[in-house]
Amino acid sequence: xxxxxxxxxxxxxxxxxxxxxxxxxxxxxxxxxxxxxxxxxxxxxxxxxxxxxxxxxxxxxxxxxxxxxxxxxxxxxxxxxxxxxxxxxxxxxxxxxxxxxxxxxxxxxxxxxxxxxxxxxxxxxxxxxxxxxxxxxxxxxxxxxxxxxxxxxxxxxxxxxxxxxxxxxxxxxxxxxxxxxxxxxxxxxxxxxxxxxxxxxxxxxxxxxxxxxxxxxxxxxxxxxxxxxxxxxxxxxxxxxxxxxxxxxxxxxxxxxxxxxxxxxxxxxxxxxxxxxxxxxxxxxxxxxxxxxxxxxxxxxx
Numbered sequence: 475x476x477x478x479x480x481x482x483x484x485x486x487x488x489x490x491x492x493x494x495x496x497x498x499x500x501x502x503x504x505x506x507x508x509x510x511x512x513x514x515x516x517x518x519x520x521x522x523x524x525x526x527x528x529x530x531x532x533x534x535x536x537x538x539x540x541x542x543x544x545x546x547x548x549x550x551x552x553x554x555x556x557x558x559x560x561x562x563x564x565x566x567x568x569x570x571x572x573x574x575x576x577x578x579x580x581x582x583x584x585x586x587x588x589x590x591x592x593x594x595x596x597x598x599x600x601x602x603x604x605x606x607x608x609x610x611x612x613x614x615x616x617x618x619x620x621x622x623x624x625x626x627x628x629x630x631x632x633x634x635x636x637x638x639x640x641x642x643x644x645x646x647x648x649x650x651x652x653x654x655x656x657x658x659x660x661x662x663x664x665x666x667x668x669x670x671x672x673x674x675x676x677x678x679x680x681x682x683x684x685x686x687x688x689x690x691x692x693x694x695x696x697x698x699x700x701x702x703x704x705x706x707x708x709x710x711x712x713x714x715x716x717x718x719x720x721x722x723x724x725x726x727x728x729x730x731x732x733x734x735x736x737x738x739x740x741x742x743x744x745x746x747x748x749x750x751x752x753x754x755x756x757x758x759x760x761x762x763x764x765x766x767x768x769x770x771x772x773x774x775x776x
Contacts, residue, residue, distance in 0.1 A: 476529025481520060484513035485651050485697065486707045491515050494522070498690040501735050503533050508692035516706045519675055519698035527649045533694055534607060557723050562593040568719065569594070569638050572667045572769050578637035581661060584644030585622050588614030595620070602636075604628055633660045640669045643765070646695040655711045659772065668713065668770040671721060676700045677764045678752040679729050688731035689764065701761035704768055717769040718760040725752040725764035 483490050495512040499505065509522045525533060570576055577598040585591050585603035587610050594601045605611050606625040614620040639658050648654045658668055673689035674680070675698045680687045690698060699707075701718065708715055726749035733745035749764075756763040 477526030478523045478529070479526050479649065479696070480523050481511070484516060484518055485520055486518045486703055486710070487513060487516040489513050489515040495519055496685045498685045498687075498692045499735070500533065500692050501688075502536050502691070502694075506693075510690060510692065510698060513703070516703045517676075517700040518703035518707075519700075521692050521696050521698075524693040524696050530649075530693070557727070558589065561721075561723060562590060565590060565640070565642070566593055566597060568767070569599075569640065569667075569669065572669065572717075573638050575637055579635060579663075581631070581636045581639045583625065583628065583639065583641045583658075584647065585614065585620075586610050588618045588620035588622055590640070590642065591620045591622065592618040602627075602631070628654070628657055628661075631661055634663050636661050637663055637666050638669060639666070642671045643673070645670050646672050646697045646699065649696065651697060651707075652711065655707065655713075659711055659713055662772060664772065666772070667716075669767060670704075670770060671765055671767045672697075672699045672704070673724070673728070674699065674701065674761070674763060674766045677725070677762055678755045679725050679732065679748050679764050682748050682752075683729070683732035683736060686732050686736040688728045688735060701766060704766075708768075708770055712773050713770050714773045715768050715770050718763075719767035719769065720753075720756055720760045720763035721765040721767060722753055722763070725749040725756075728764050 481492065484492055491514040492511050493514065494509055496510050497507045498510055499507050508524065510519050511522045512519045569580065579600045580594055582591050582601060582603045585605040588603060591601050591603035591614070603620060603622040604625045604627055605614065605622040611622045614622045639662060662668060675689060680689055705715055726746060729745040729749040729752070730740055733741045752764050760766065
């Protein structure tokens with residue numbers, strides 16, 4: 475069976491004021507229900523009794539897990555693939571804008587099958603891509619001729635080496651949350667930027683679909699961030715969030731998947747309308763978007 479991770483205190487702020495919030499089903503692999511708890515102090519949610527590092531691997535082994543298989547099976551995944559071509563360009567522009575560099579050194583953690591690594595390399599960036607899944611690394615080599623390294627390499631890289639470090643929907647998967655963030659901080663150059671994208675359970679689409687919200691993706695997602703929880707995490711680590719950026723397409727993709735989970739078939743009209751409503755609610759507050767990109771820097775001494 476392998477180990478499980480049981481928290482007696484909040485993984486972000488250390489508070490003992492944690493309690494069950496809801497139960498969510500793993501729709502991708504096991505069909506099991508997992509308990510999601512919430513910290514009343516920092517508002518982080520986390521998957522309680524999640525599989526440990528030695529047991530989590532089998533929960534990623536599904537043809538439907540798109541970041542590891544690059545699948546185009548099914549209409550929703552075909553749409554995802556089409557949209558990704560545009561979002562890769564947007565991500566590249568975001569890295570250049572936030573770092574002030576057209577080219578530089580980039581570390582991409584959790585590179586999946588390598589599409590973002592290839593995008594950045596094609597535009598002159600020196601890129602180190604890390605990916606824990608062996609099959610995903612093989613696909614990166616076959617599809618994009620990208621040589622990704624195992625994520626264990628993170629802790630052997632030279633300090634202060636990178637102008638930008640990106641984690642696109644990765645931090646929620648990491649067992650050693652504070653250890654990872656501390657290492658990412660060490661690897662940033664002065665003036666560098668850490669760019670972290672994660673789902674946001676305080677979004678309108680999350681409140682609409684509740685325990686069927688695809689953004690929970692238990693047990694692969696170990697943590698479920700609110701903007702407040704992310705802010706506190708980075709402050710605890712001696713970093714600061716400079717800006718929130720929305721991921722507008724995520725509200726539609728997540729709503730379509732959530733609708734399928736909830737009804738056993740995709741309700742296209744209602745789920746697309748939910749995506750629109752979610753984005754409208756985030757127009758005045760980017761911290762309410764279905765997924766949020768956090769632009770983070772080292773905290774400069776006063």
